[in-house]
Amino acid sequence: MKEITVQELKSKLDAGEDIQVIDVRETDEYQYCNIGALHIPMGEIIMKADQLARDKQVVIHCKSGGRSSNVVNALTARGFNNVVNLRGGILAWAEQIDPSLPTY
Numbered sequence: 001m002k003e004i005t006v007q008e009l010k011s012k013l014d015a016g017e018d019i020q021v022i023d024v025r026e027t028d029e030y031q032y033c034n035i036g037a038l039h040i041p042m043g044e045i046i047m048k049a050d051q052l053a054r055d056k057q058v059v060i061h062c063k064s065g066g067r068s069s070n071v072v073n074a075l076t077a078r079g080f081n082n083v084v085n086l087r088g089g090i091l092a093w094a095e096q097i098d099p100s101l102p103t104y
Helices: 006-014 027-032 066-077 089-096
Strands: 020-023 058-061 083-086
Touching (some): 058 066, 066 083, 083 089
């Protein structure tokens, strides 16, 4: 499974790279704190796979990387070769990029 670090994601976002970031946490988690990613809960991601880009990198994240790694594996098995997992999830983002981000 392909992964990306929070530092790598931040660099890509700061550089204005054309990527898509998907948050697969539950709605209440997303509403509590988020980094502006498109929200598609894990349980809906396969049904809504048409919302995922096929022509650019898609970064999938959750709280710590477990759920998103499962999603990346499921999408890869369905032919998506452009999806990567955000290692450490939003907790790593809060710890290493934005300490002011509330965590739960």
